[in-house]
Amino acid sequence: MNNDIFIDEYGFDHARSEVLGQGGQGVVFRTDDPDLAIKLVTDAYGEPLTDPVQIQRYQRRFQWVRLLPLPDGVNISMPIALLKNKAGYVMPLLGEMEPFEYFWPYTAALQGISDDAIPHWMAAMQPADAKKLVHYQRTGGLRRRLNALLQSASLLARLHGYGLVYGDISPGNMFISRGAAAAGDAVWLIDADNLRFDRPSCGSAIYTPRYGAPELVNQRDGGRPASDCHAFAVVAFYLLSTVHPFMGRQALGEDRDWSDTDDDARTSEDRALAGELPWVGDEEDDSNATDSGLPTVLVLTPALQTLFNDTFSAGRLAPWRRPAIWHWPQALAAAADITLECAGCSMNYYPETPYTKTCPYCQAPLPARLVLESWRWEGADAPLGEPDWRFCREITPGAEITLPRRVVDDFAVRTADDDALVFCFDGPRLTVKKIVGATMTLAAATDGAFHPVSAQLGIEYADAASGFWLFTEMTTPHLIRCVMQEAGQ
Known part of the structure; x- marks a missing residue:
């Protein structure tokens, strides 16, 4: 029997290919179908299970997993077919992952x-x-x-x-x-x-x-x-x-603790993973810190x-x-929304750090960038205070910067990544566009007064450099301060 061919419960053959990953109790293979993968349960030595009783037990578990009420649209590869006479199953897998x-x-x-x-x-x-x-x-x-x-x-x-x-x-x-x-x-x-x-x-x-x-x-x-x-x-x-959060000097044996005894057969790494050593960034105990x-x-x-x-x-x-x-x-x-990409070395960094004037890696000056600060609008009588959200992105020739919904609305896990607005820097003026299909009330102010925007708005670069305001309403109204900053500023 060819050990590289697996037959599922519906009688379909699957030829295994490269190993995709290995977890705590199994290994996942690609198959000859780019949209399918195979999961095999393995023993403590990494070998596929052969005991019929164990195989049957896992098959019952996989059947039960298929009945779980998952949230709609959640990206988890669930079993779609169990393997015959194997502790494993076929699952969907997006290609090129x-x-x-x-x-x-x-x-x-x-x-x-x-x-x-x-x-x-x-x-x-x-x-x-x-x-x-x-x-x-x-x-x-x-x-x-x-x-x-x-x-x-x-x-x-x-x-x-x-x-x-x-x-x-x-x-x-x-x-x-x-x-x-x-x-x-x-x-x-x-x-x-x-x-x-x-x-x-x-x-x-x-x-x-x-x-x-x-x-x-x-x-x-x-x-x-x-x-x-x-x-x-x-x-x-x-x-x-x-760096692993518990693999510091003590866990790696660089600083052996005086209390360690030969009576404990475990390694320092074992003790660290069991929670017996502080983590590398512990603010009160630096015995397991690291310079790596x-x-x-x-x-x-x-x-x-x-x-x-x-x-x-x-x-x-x-x-x-x-x-x-x-x-x-x-x-x-x-954190992701306040990263900049350096034009000199292509590394990403936070501009709001002690290194505010240059890239912390290659010391290149800060790039030209779009900077936004967003407040939840509580009414004209409520002070703005500190922004609820900050966003910055480097500006390159012809750039289009897409704002996620979290910049212009309250943060929600399901919608935070949805596209909301696009800032286009290709042309004589900055153009702000609504994303097609995004339900949003939008107004803009460059001269002190807000004017409604139906689909898009053109703003002179001089006005963008001195700053302008947007008013948006999706779930809740928000006020957004927008500034285009020059390189090195």
Whole structure:
């Protein structure tokens, strides 16, 4: 029998191809059909299950998963056909997608970067570190990572809102469109057979090593929404900083603690993953800090820093103290919306950092950019105060900048990414256009008085440079200050 051919319950043959990803209890293969993949359950040694009793047990589980009430339009590859005589199933997979592991600076990825590809501004860095930074930029940089995590957190938020637990968050189970575009990426979760309702005493824990919450590693729980939140935070911190949040000096054996004894057969890494060591960014205990990876000031906003600290400090051994997943989409979206791409090195960064005049990587001046500040309109008598949302994007010749709905309306997970307005810089004037199909009341003021806008508005560049105002109403009315800033300002 050909071990590369699988037959499903409907009698269709599927020829397996390359490995797509591997999670805590299985492996996923592409097939000869670009829109289908196969998930096989594996044992502790990574081999497909052969015990008929275990196979039957998993088939019953997969049948049950197919009956779960998923939210409409949620991007999760569910079982569509069970395999005959195998613990596995066929699932849909969008073509041209790859796991989040694509973002990781693995040896194979770095070997494809020649010394000649290292730019001059990295000359003082060690070649290995420089190549990691080149890989970071080539795979979409900070902005694409934030957007990918935003979509992932939004998926989990919708699942948790239905009372469902995903169960095995890991970079091998999270997929993104192939390529490096920061906008338009599709993010999907695969390996859905661990989906279930949240309930006490739910059985054995399933997780991917290095991503499981301490209560799973220590076998104190079978997995809850809080366990999903821990695993998501590990993926997010690793993805943004290139450092695992618990793999600091002590976990890696660089600083052996005096209290370590030979009576404990576990490694320092084991202890770190069990929650017995502080995380690398702990504000009160730096014994497991690290000098590796990107500085957090370059990749985290204060809101993200707070979420990570609350998850990995107070919430490390107390799952109920971790921020719920609903806190993450808004913080990630707010961070993505204030990133700029440097014209000199193509790295993304936050302009509102200690490095406000130049790129923190290559010291190139700030690019020409569109800057928006948005307030929820509470009436003429209410002071504006601090903006509810900020947005900035670099302006290049002929640029079209699309504003997501979250800039002009209240943040909502389901609609935050919807397109709302387009700013076009191709022509003698800046043109502001409504997105076709977007239900919005729009008015603009360049001379102190607001005038209604039916479809689009042309604004002189001089007026855009000095600033103008937009008034929008979708769910709630918002007032938006728009300024076009020159390079270097």
